[in-house]
Amino acid sequence: DADVTQTPRNRITKTGKRIMLECSQTKGHDRMYWYRQDPGLGLRLIYYSFDVKDINKGEISDGYSVSRQAQAKFSLSLESAIPNQTALYFCATGTGSRETQYFGPGTRLLVL
Amino acid sequence: AQSVSQHNHHVILSEAASLELGCNYSYGGTVNLFWYVQYPGQHLQLLLKYFSGDPLVKGIKGFEAEFIKSKFSFNLRKPSVQWSDTAEYFCAVRNSGSARQLTFGSGTQLTVLP
Numbered sequence: 556d557a558d559v560t561q562t563p564r565n566r567i568t569k570t571g572k573r574i575m576l577e578c579s580q581t582k583g584h585d586r587m588y589w590y591r592q593d594p595g596l597g598l599r600l601i602y603y604s605f606d607v608k609d610i611n612k613g614e615i616s617d618g619y620s621v622s623r624q625a626q627a628k629f630s631l632s633l634e635s636a637i638p639n640q641t642a643l644y645f646c647a648t649g650t651g652s653r654e655t656q657y658f659g660p661g662t663r664l665l666v667l
Numbered sequence: 668a669q670s671v672s673q674h675n676h677h678v679i680l681s682e683a684a685s686l687e688l689g690c691n692y693s694y695g696g697t698v699n700l701f702w703y704v705q706y707p708g709q710h711l712q713l714l715l716k717y718f719s720g721d722p723l724v725k726g727i728k729g730f731e732a733e734f735i736k737s738k739f740s741f742n743l744r745k746p747s748v749q750w751s752d753t754a755e756y757f758c759a760v761r762n763s764g765s766a767r768q769l770t771f772g773s774g775t776q777l778t779v780l781p
Contacts, residue, residue: 588769595676597757597771598711613768645710653718654761655701656769658711 558582559659561646567665568636576631576662578646587629588647588656589613589621591640598645604629636666669694671760673772680748681780688743688775690732690758700741701759701769702732711757717741728752750781 559580568574578587585606590598590613600613602621610621618640622630633640643663647656670693680686692698702714715726722734732743741758758772 590771595773597671597673597773598759599771600768603768653699655713655716657713658703660710 559646559648559657561644561659561662563662564660565663567667569667570635570637572636574633574636574664576644576646576664578629578631578659580627580646580648580659582648582650582657583626584648584650584657585626586649586654587623588649589619589629589631590645590647591615592643592645592661601631601644633666636664638666640664641666669760669762669770671758671770671772673756673758673775675775676773677776677778679778679780682750683747684779686743686745686748686752686777688756688758688777690741690743690772692739692741692758692760692770694760694762695739696762699761700732700734701761702726702730702741702743703757703759705755705757705774707754714743714756748777748779750779753777753779 562577588603589601592598599615604610604623620632643661645661646659649656672691700717703711704714705711714730715724717724717734725731730745755774755776757774759769761769
């Protein structure tokens with residue numbers, strides 16, 4: 556969905572490096588999510604935010620942190636990257652009681 | 668904890684064959700149900716969704732799904748697949764007690780042979 560953008564689209568980094576993945580949306584949604592996708596495991600929730608002042612851990616938050624800089628921006632950080640964080644990362648947005656989540660194009664991360 | 672099962676990990680069909688992908692979930696209360704599709708190299712796109720009402724839901728590109736509450740299932744169907752349907756398909760469930768989180772199944776890779 557072009558209304559949800561992620562940067563960078565691809566990233567190679569080394570073990571121990573700090574990296575940040577960014578997500579922006581123009582849909583005006585209040586809720587934003589970070590997922591990681593691994594082959595055979597589907598998507599798993601890392602963190603979610605229901606508004607700027609609300610941040611919540613998801614199923615697999617260890618090793619990650621997030622920042623909701625504005626309603627439209629939600630960043631995911633890996634403080635010290637490790638190889639098993641190699642994955643495809645998706646940002647999603649949603650709103651309302653009958654929420655449908657809309658996904659960004661993904662960031663492919665390789666940690667060497 | 669809630670779980671979502673997609674038992675078919677890889678399905679291979681010829682064009683014009685009928686498709687049914689299984690999805691079962693574990694939560695016994697009110698649920699919202701979704702099917703997403705991920706074409707090669709692309710992001711997830713919504714195929715269809717169920718919140719309430721008619722349990723037979725029609726989505727885009729000729730897909731439909733049926734919610735059977737007694738079986739905790741939300742299977743995806745298409746009467747005649749095309750080569751362009753080759754993709755990975757994900758079932759997702761949100762229950763009323765989960766702080767609105769979506770739980771995804773592990774996905775089914777569909778390959779349609781021309």
